Amino acid sequence: MTAVLVASGITKKFAGIAALIDAGLSVEEGERVGLIGPNGAGKTTLFNCILGVTPIDGGTVTFDGRDVTSDRVDQRARAGIGRTFQRIELFADSTVLDHLLIAERVRNGSGRFWKDLLGLGRPTAAERERADEVLTLLGLEELAAEPVERLSLGQCRLLEVGRALMTQPKLLLLDEPSSGLDRVETAALAATLREVQQQQGFAILLVEHDVDLVRSFTTRSYVLDFGHIVSEGPTAEVLASDVVRSAYLGDMEVPT
Amino acid sequence: MIIGASVLEDVARAFLQGLPPGTVYALVALGFVLTYKTSGVFNLAFGAQAYVSAVMFFKTRVEWEWPVLPALVLSVFVMAPLIGVVLELLVFRHLRNSSAISKLVVTIGLAVALPSLAEIFMGFETQSGRTPEGVLDQGASVFYDPFGIYAFSRNELVAMGVAVVAMVGLGALFRFSALGLQMRAVVESARMTELAGIAADRVSASAWALSSLFAGVAGVLIAPRFNTLSAADFFHLGVVAIAAAVVGGLTSLPKAMGAGIGLGVLIAEINTFLPRFAESRAWLRPIQDNLTPAIPFLVLFGVMVFVPAIRRSRDASDPLGGVDPPPMSIGSVVRTRQQVLVRAAVTAVLTVVVLGVVLGRADQSWMYLVTQAVVLATIFLSITLITGIAGQISLCQGAFAATGAFTVYQLVERYDLSALPAAFIGAGIAAALGALLSMPVRRLGGIWTAIATLAFAYFFDSVVLNLPFVGGGETSLLTGTSVPRPLVGPFDLADDQAFLVFCVLVLAVVSVVVVNLRSGTLGRTLLALQGSELGSQSIGISPARSRMLAFAVSAAIAGFGGGLLAMQQEDVNYASNFSPFVALVWMVIVVSIGCRSVGGALQAAGAFVLFEPVILKGALFGWLFRDPERIPDFFPISGKWVLVLFGLGTIMYARHPEGMAEYGAHRKAAKAERRRRAAEDRATAVAVDVEVAR
Numbered sequence: 005m006t007a008v009l010v011a012s013g014i015t016k017k018f019a020g021i022a023a024l025i026d027a028g029l030s031v032e033e034g035e036r037v038g039l040i041g042p043n044g045a046g047k048t049t050l051f052n053c054i055l056g057v058t059p060i061d062g063g064t065v066t067f068d069g070r071d072v073t074s075d076r077v078d079q080r081a082r083a084g085i086g087r088t089f090q091r092i093e094l095f096a097d098s099t100v101l102d103h104l105l106i107a108e109r110v111r112n113g114s115g116r117f118w119k120d121l122l123g124l125g126r127p128t129a130a131e132r133e134r135a136d137e138v139l140t141l142l143g144l145e146e147l148a149a150e151p152v153e154r155l156s157l158g159q160c161r162l163l164e165v166g167r168a169l170m171t172q173p174k175l176l177l178l179d180e181p182s183s184g185l186d187r188v189e190t191a192a193l194a195a196t197l198r199e200v201q202q203q204q205g206f207a208i209l210l211v212e213h214d215v216d217l218v219r220s221f222t223t224r225s226y227v228l229d230f231g232h233i234v235s236e237g238p239t240a241e242v243l244a245s246d247v248v249r250s251a252y253l254g255d256m257e258v259p260t
Numbered sequence: 261m262i263i264g265a266s267v268l269e270d271v272a273r274a275f276l277q278g279l280p281p282g283t284v285y286a287l288v289a290l291g292f293v294l295t296y297k298t299s300g301v302f303n304l305a306f307g308a309q310a311y312v313s314a315v316m317f318f319k320t321r322v323e324w325e326w327p328v329l330p331a332l333v334l335s336v337f338v339m340a341p342l343i344g345v346v347l348e349l350l351v352f353r354h355l356r357n358s359s360a361i362s363k364l365v366v367t368i369g370l371a372v373a374l375p376s377l378a379e380i381f382m383g384f385e386t387q388s389g390r391t392p393e394g395v396l397d398q399g400a401s402v403f404y405d406p407f408g409i410y411a412f413s414r415n416e417l418v419a420m421g422v423a424v425v426a427m428v429g430l431g432a433l434f435r436f437s438a439l440g441l442q443m444r445a446v447v448e449s450a451r452m453t454e455l456a457g458i459a460a461d462r463v464s465a466s467a468w469a470l471s472s473l474f475a476g477v478a479g480v481l482i483a484p485r486f487n488t489l490s491a492a493d494f495f496h497l498g499v500v501a502i503a504a505a506v507v508g509g510l511t512s513l514p515k516a517m518g519a520g521i522g523l524g525v526l527i528a529e530i531n532t533f534l535p536r537f538a539e540s541r542a543w544l545r546p547i548q549d550n551l552t553p554a555i556p557f558l559v560l561f562g563v564m565v566f567v568p569a570i571r572r573s574r575d576a577s578d579p580l581g582g583v584d585p586p587p588m589s590i591g592s593v594v595r596t597r598q599q600v601l602v603r604a605a606v607t608a609v610l611t612v613v614v615l616g617v618v619l620g621r622a623d624q625s626w627m628y629l630v631t632q633a634v635v636l637a638t639i640f641l642s643i644t645l646i647t648g649i650a651g652q653i654s655l656c657q658g659a660f661a662a663t664g665a666f667t668v669y670q671l672v673e674r675y676d677l678s679a680l681p682a683a684f685i686g687a688g689i690a691a692a693l694g695a696l697l698s699m700p701v702r703r704l705g706g707i708w709t710a711i712a713t714l715a716f717a718y719f720f721d722s723v724v725l726n727l728p729f730v731g732g733g734e735t736s737l738l739t740g741t742s743v744p745r746p747l748v749g750p751f752d753l754a755d756d757q758a759f760l761v762f763c764v765l766v767l768a769v770v771s772v773v774v775v776n777l778r779s780g781t782l783g784r785t786l787l788a789l790q791g792s793e794l795g796s797q798s799i800g801i802s803p804a805r806s807r808m809l810a811f812a813v814s815a816a817i818a819g820f821g822g823g824l825l826a827m828q829q830e831d832v833n834y835a836s837n838f839s840p841f842v843a844l845v846w847m848v849i850v851v852s853i854g855c856r857s858v859g860g861a862l863q864a865a866g867a868f869v870l871f872e873p874v875i876l877k878g879a880l881f882g883w884l885f886r887d888p889e890r891i892p893d894f895f896p897i898s899g900k901w902v903l904v905l906f907g908l909g910t911i912m913y914a915r916h917p918e919g920m921a922e923y924g925a926h927r928k929a930a931k932a933e934r935r936r937r938a939a940e941d942r943a944t945a946v947a948v949d950v951e952v953a954r
Contacts, residue, residue, distance in 0.1 A: 057794070082800035093798070095791025106784045107799040115781025117809065121773055125780020164795075171799050 008033045008068055008175050008207050009085075014053050015062035016046075016231075023049045025231045028063070029209075031175060036201065036208045038218040038239055040248075041228035047211050048090075050228065051179060054209075055087060056080050068174055082110075086173030086206075088164040090180040094152045100163055101148040104135035107170035138166045141200055158189040165197065175207045182214040190214060194221050219243060269409060274532040275525050276410035282524020283420045284485055285556075287478040288501035289508070289516040290426060294474055296510045297434065298467035300447040301352060301363045302707050304714075305370035307498030309472055310479030311491050312378040313340050317480045318392050318489055319382050328395060336476040343374075344472025348465045351911050356450050361653055364707045366910045368655075369848050373907025375491035376900035386490040392483035394418065400484055419481040426474065427517045434513075443467045492841045499718050499840075502711060503560035509567075519559075527555055553722035557715045564712055565700045607859075615764060619757050627756050628828075629869055634763040635828050637865035639821030640850050641767075641774050641858065646814035647847070648855035649774075649783050650807060651790035653710035656697070658843025659720035660815040661822030663690040665832045666730050668823040669741045673732070679746040683823030690819025691812040698811035699804075717840040725834065741832035753827070763824060770817055771858045777813065786810055845903065852909025854923075867906065872899040 012028040023046045031037045041047050052058040054065055056077045064073045072080050081087075095103060105127045109115050112131070119125050127135075139145045142162050147155065155163065161181055168176055178197075182190040194217055201208055212218050218225060218239060225242045227235040235247045242248055288306065295303040303309075316335035320326040326334075347370070355363055379385065394400060394415035403411035412420075434440040442463045445453045450460040479494070486493055504523055508515030531552055538548045618630045639661050646654045667686030671677040701712045725731045732741055745753040753759040777783045785806045788796045793803055826832045836842070849868050854860025874880050877896040916923040 055798075076802070077797040078800050078802045081798055087798050089794065089798075093792040093795035095788045095795060098787060098791055102784070102787075106788050106801075109781055109784070110800045115785070117782065120777050120780030120782050123772070123776040123780070125776065125782070125784075167795070167799060 006033060006069075007031065007066075009054070009209070010066040011050070011054050011063065012066075013063035014050060014060055014065070016049055016053055016058065017061050022231055024053065026063070027228065027231065027233050029226050029233065029236075031207045031209050033174070034201075034205045034207055035224065036210065036222045038222035038225035039209060039211045039228060040213075040215075040218055040225060045228040046231045047228055048179070051177060051211055055085060055177065081171065084172070084174035085177065086168030086171050086175070087177040088161065088168060088179060088181060090183055092157070092160045092164065094160055094163060094167075096153070097151065099149055099151055100139070100144060100155070101132075101135060103152070103163060103167045104138055104170050105131055107167050108134050111171045135170070138169050141169070141203075142166045142196060157184045158193065161185070161193060162196065165193075165200075169200065169204070173206050175209065176201075178208060178210045178212075180211055180213060182212060182217050190217060197221070215243065270532055271529065272407070273409045274528040276407065276412075277532075278525030278528030279420060279521060280412065280416035280524070281485075281527070282521035283416070283423045284482050284497065284520075285501045285504050285523050286423050286517045286520025287419065287426070287481060288498055289504035289520040290423070290430070290513060291471065291474050291478055292498075292502065292505035293508055293510060293513055293516045294430060295471040296505075298443040298447065298471055299348075299352060299464060300360075301367060302360070302510065302711075303367045303471070304364065304495075304498065305367040305374060306471075306475055307494040307496075308371040308374040308491060309340065309343060309475035310482060311375050311489070311494040312343065312479070313476035314392060314479035314483040314489055314494070315375075315378055315382060315384050318483070319384060321393050328397075332395060332480070336473065336480055340476025340479075341469035341473045344468035344470070344475075345465050347472070348468035352468065353461060353464065355911075360707050361651075361710070362913065364710055365653060365848075365851055365913055368710075368844055369852070369907040369910025369913075371495060371907075372845055372848050373904045375494075376903040376907070379491075380898055380900050380904070384489075386488060391487055392489050394484040395480060415481075415484045422477065422481055423517065426477070427513050430474075431513050439463070439466065492839075495841060495844075496718060499714055500556040502715065503556040503563070506560055506563050506711075523556060523559065527552055530555070550723045550726060554719060557719040557723075560715045561700065561712065564704060564708060611764070615760070619760065624756065627760065629873060631756070631760045631763055631828050632825070633865045633869040634760065634767050635821060635824045636846075636868055637862045638763070638767050638770050638824060639818050640846060640861035640865050640868075641770050642814040642817035642821065643847060643850040644855055644858060644861045645774055645777065645817065646810055647851060648857070648860070649778050650786040650810040650814075652701075652807065652810070653707075653713070653847070654811070654814065655710055655714040655840070655844060655847060656717040656720065657814070657818045657846060658838040658840055659717045659724075660690040660694060660818035661825065661843075662720065662725075662832070662834055662838035663693055663815075664819030664822035665743070665826035665834075665838065666732075666741070667819070668826050669732065669743050669832050670729065672743060679743060679823070679827050680748060683820055683827070686823045687816040687820035690822075691816035694811040694813075694815025695808050697815075698808040701807075701811075714840070717843060721840050731834070741826075741834070743826040743830055743832060745827050745830065759828065763828070766820075766824065767862075770820075771862075774817075774858055782806065782809060782813075845906075848910055849906045851913045852906050855913075867902075871902050876901060 007030045009031040010028075011030070014024050014027045015022070016024040027046070027050055029037070029039070029050075039047055039050070049058065053060045053063075056065075056072070056075060056079075060073070064071060066072065067080065067083055067085060070083070072083060075083070095106075098106075108131045109127070115125060136145065136148075139148055142165065144159065144162060144166060147159065152160065152163065165176075165178075165181075181193055181197075185193065197208070198221065208222075210218065210222055222239045224237065225239040226233055227242060227248050235242050235245055237245075288310070291306045291310070292303065295301055295306060313335045316339055317331055320331035320334055321328070351366060351370075352363070355366065396414045396418060398414065400413050400415055402414050404414075404417065405411040434444065442453065442458050443466075445456075445458070446460045446463045446467070450464070453460045453463070482494075482497065483489060500523075501520060504520035505516050507519035508517075534548050534551065618627060622630065639657065642657055642660070643654070646652050646657070664683060664686035667689055668679050668682040671682035671685060672679055697713070697716055701709050704712065727733070745759060747753065748762065751758045751762070753762055785796070785801055788799075788801060789803055789806060796803065822838065825837055829837070832838075846864075846868070850861055850864040853864040853867060875897075876899055878892065881892060912923070916926075
């Protein structure tokens with residue numbers, strides 16, 4: 005097993021206040037890793053640093069054996085980092101199918117300006133086929149022609165996963181996928197995700213508040229508190245450790 | 261030592277000299293900041309509001325010979341706040357949840373509509389010799405010289421005094437009064453403020469009344485600076501003052517004030533000292549001529565590119581915005597393949613019929629107008645691309661078109677090139693210019709793209725145009741900027757009919773290109789970016805690259821269209837064809853009729869050129885009655901109604917961004933769908949009845 009993502013020594017300051025101090029984590033190929041921590045711990049900041057959304061003040065991000073620290077967000081995406089968003093970032097006024105088709109076009113890189121001019125830029129049969137595969141995989145085939153405005157939140161999250169899958173990521177970053185979903189919806193999403201992940205073998209890094217989801221979904225977890233990685237290990241052990249109880253869960257009842 | 265003292269004196273004199281114009285910039289900049297703080301709208305109509313009060317004041321003082329006080333009360337203290345309240349009530353109250361871009365477009369529409377509306381109702385025409393008066397008697401002719409080196413006129417002193425008082429007073433309002441706090445709260449979240457027991461509607465009405473009152477004050481104080489009252493000058497002044505407002509991040513009154521005055525002083529100092537340096541250095545001379553008008557735009561660009569805080573002030577949305585129903589989906593109407601074919605066939609037949617009638621029956625002047633509409637439709641398609649597909653508000657399409665036109669003029673004049681290849685070269689230069697401009701602009705996004713392109717349009721207007729290798733310099737003043745029509749193979753386009761057919765063919769090709777781009781990789785990428793920039797990046801789309809391509813292609817289309825327009829009129833006619841204000845009107849008309857579809861651009865061009873002669877001058881009635889004598893008496897109606905109607909049409913854009921044309925189609929489709937369902941239900945009911953009867 006080799007590490008697909010290694011972030012080390014990540015430091016980020018906002019107006020002099022350190023949000024992340026020497027934080028590091030790594031994700032192996034095909035692994036499901038959790039990143040947990042109390043509100044304000046720096047989870048989202050670390051996420052954004054890995055993705056290149058926020059520039060970092062120190063540290064390196066290596067993806068798939070290559071240093072991507074100075075790459076732009078879209079370059080990292082093309083390198084194989086897919087993601088979903090806590091606050092839905094779908095394309096307004098587009099149908100479900102449109103989302104997947106454009107993602108596929110960007111992935112296969114066959115878009116050329118002269119092709120557009122000659123009217124050859126429309127989606128091809130092969131692209132539609134791939135989109136249909138992903139739609140079937142996620143159970144969204146009924147909704148293909150629906151504009152995203154008509155989807156429920158759960159369906160939106162699924163579509164974000166689908167859009168990310170179209171890029172054939174080596175690593176999928178999930179940003180609080182359970183927020184806004186109820187228990188049943190969360191469980192359904194987790195089941196679908198696990199199935200797809202086992203089929204395709206990409207790695208997952210999950211930022212999540214829902215302890216149950218982290219417990220059932222990930223094999224290994226990092227705990228972030230005040231910008232430091234305070235604990236790391238197999239998820240069950242991490243969740244049971246005293247460090248986590250005091251830092252993250254406080255007095256919350258943790259059934260073991 | 262003596263030299264030192266005289267230099268110091270010159271510095272001081274230039275400083276004092278820069279104060280009055282600086283005060284004018286400061287007044288307008290304060291107005292921008294005030295409206296932005298109290299209503300969350302970057303109000304490009306501020307200059308228009310100021311103009312309306314200035315016109316009213318001129319009307320009452322000079323034409324009706326009222327005393328100062330009643331004139332002031334009516335034009336500033338009654339009319340201005342009233343306009344503000346009406347705008348809030350009818351327009352901005354309903355746009356609270358609209359995007360910052362939509363609101364900006366509405367203010368541009370108002371900037372076009374308000375002056376015309378005021379001129380129509382007050383019976384005012386912009387004419388030279390109508391010199392505005394100040395609020396004090398003999399304001400322009402009595403001077404005071406406090407330091408013995410520079411004399412201020414009464415008008416200037418009043419303006420400076422009012423500016424200082426306004427800054428302090430408004431600052432105090434925001435800092436100490438409950439109303440000031442409430443205004444800022446309503447901008448943040450109207451819903452949340454309402455939950456705190458404050459009537460948000462009333463607060464925002466008073467905010468608009470206040471900022472509009474200030475516009476009135478500024479208008480009356482600024483007017484004496486101009487020899488002639490004109491809406492375009494007021495708008496230009498507003499664009500210059502944006503630089504000062506932007507220095508204050510659109511939110512700081514003292515910074516806006518300081519930057520405004522600083523701008524005036526800077527220009528005065530440069531005007532004093534640059535000629536001395538340039539005297540002995542020949543290479544400085546061309547810079548000297550063009551630096552002064554360029555300074556505000558250099559400042560504006562500098563701030564936008566180098567001050568990162570600006571970029572962060574993206575439009576924040578109301579955290580409780582979700583309480584209100586989401587805006588309607590604005591996707592185009594979904595049409596079946598059959599419907600698309602039918603529409604294409606109908607369009608083709610109509611085109612052939614109209615073209616046949618025009619070629620066969622129209623006289624020279626109608627032929628001219630129809631040709632102009634066809635050429636403008638080509639230019640308008642560049643707006644369809646950049647605004648409808650890429651979602652960027654570009655206000656410098658006129659500058660791109662002018663680039664194409666001047667390239668044709670220069671290449672024909674200097675190198676005796678045929679106009680057609682020259683037009684292609686012009687399109688290429690415009691494309692390069694568009695790509696270049698997109699670089700500083702692309703990271704800004706939102707309203708900043710609009711402001712930067714507007715600044716570029718005025719930069720082109722006041723600096724680039726004067727360069728000899730663009731506008732032709734002194735030669736063009738003597739001989740004009742004539743452009744001959746080319747020969748294309750065996751066809752001489754000097755013939756009006758041949759030229760019209762040629763333009764229709766160009767329009768057809770450009771339409772197909774735009775449709776292809778929209779459904780191709782570029783168009784779908786741009787639509788994705790418009791939907792969510794973050795989401796697009798997450799699948800590997802590079803916003804910078806896509807936007808640059810969009811800007812370049814759009815500029816190329818505009819540039820080629822500009823070349824065609826110059827050929828059609830056999831002259832560049834910059835002032836009437838391509839000036840920044842004209843380009844604003846283009847954008848306003850395309851956006852209100854529909855910037856998302858090719859049909860919208862064509863209809864907009866038709867409206868822009870033909871609405872006045874056909875509808876307002878009553879030609880339509882003449883045709884209907886088959887007798888020009890029987891046109892009813894109330895024709896001709898003022899051509900300004902075109903500006904009023906389409907300016908106000910942008911309000912529709914904010915609510916239905918797909919534009920009037922597409923919105924109509926939406927409603928028709930929805931109605932047809934309802935009817936179909938009702939018919940189905942009836943059929944089912946009948947079937948059930950039959951079943952039951954059995």
